[in-house]
Amino acid sequence: MYPRPIPETARPARAAYVALVAAVLVLWLLPLVTVMLTSLRSFEEVMAGNYWGWPKSFNFIENYTAVFKQTALARYFVNSLIVTLPSVIGVLVLSTLTGYVLSRHRFPGNRLLFALFVGGNFLPAQIMMIPVRDLMVGLGLYDTYLALIIFHTAFQTGFATLFMRNFIAALPDELFQAARAEGASPWQTLWHVVVPLIRPALAALAILTFTFVWNDYFWAIVLTQSDAVKPVTAGLNNLRGEWVSAWNLVAAATIMVAIPPVAMFFLMQRHFIAGLTMGAVKG
Missing domain, CATH: 1.10.3720.10 (MetI-like)
Structure with a gap:
């Protein structure tokens, strides 16, 4: 009913398990990281289509204060x-x-x-x-x-x-x-x-x-x-x-x-x- 624990001697199986868990974790966190980075970008950068790259400037204070001032x-x-x-x-x-x-x-x-x-x-x-x-x-x-x-x-x-x-x-x-x-x-x-x-x-x-x-x-x-x-x-x-x-x-x-x-x-x-x-x- 429950999966068997992988023995420590089965190193290839344990390595494959760790790699699979890491891949799933990255896929699960990727949308959240993207939203967090987008919340730091400027409006011009977003309009230019930079959704996945590293932000050119960090507008943390401007964006988060504008959320309450403009909405x-x-x-x-x-x-x-x-x-x-x-x-x-x-x-x-x-x-x-x-x-x-x-x-x-x-x-x-x-x-x-x-x-x-x-x-x-x-x-x-x-x-x-x-x-x-x-x-x-x-x-x-x-x-x-x-x-x-x-x-x-x-x-x-x-x-x-x-x-x-x-x-x-x-x-x-x-x-x-x-x-x-x-x-x-x-x-x-x-x-x-x-x-x-x-x-x-x-x-x-x-x-x-x-x-x-x-x-x-x-x-x-x-x-x-x-x-x-x-x-x-x-x-x-x-x-x-x-x-x-x-x-x-x-x-x-x-x-x-x-x-x-x-x-x-x-x-x-x-x-x-x-x-x-x-x-x-x-x-």
Whole structure:
């Protein structure tokens, strides 16, 4: 099921493996490096067609300050935060509650309800475009922050429930038996026993959900229309001109948009890895 480790004595095989990994890494990083270099070029150099060569001049300060002075990127950043942070909190709260109930409380329809949460993850998002848009128009929420918050919270809760249910189900039964013996209510058990033990899982889920919602482009253009509520991913498309595009500024804005999820990952890297590997080793 798992690939066998290459023995140290098989030097040709190990050398070929290292060369293959290096080639894949270069191919994966090449677009990112290109965007970073483009964000440092001058407009004249980009118009001259120098996309892959070394920049003739480094316009780091000029390009990155022009992104905020000449475009509405700051407004789009605020919009993304307004949408992403409540969505992440809503997903964490709902998935923790549903995961706790589905993993620790037996009732008729438990498996069916869990299957619905899991099955929702396999639905292509595109088939829900028209129903969801019509629903938001009917509720008077179209082109508002609330439309995106409600959708992302509902859409991400399916995966998050599967994630949290498995973590909570892996906790020792003795902890819950001891809590019941002490007379703790289900709410007290959740707050004082479950939540402290699943903090690494909550951190990992927060990073994943933040990344999913922040990077969403499809629903940003389906559920919003005006620049006043557009998230940053949809706002990037507005930086393209009708006839001429300042690709150096577009590249600089793209790098700026990628910073928040990357920074969040590195700030919570320890908790993220602990959350993903919790329960992987018995002992």
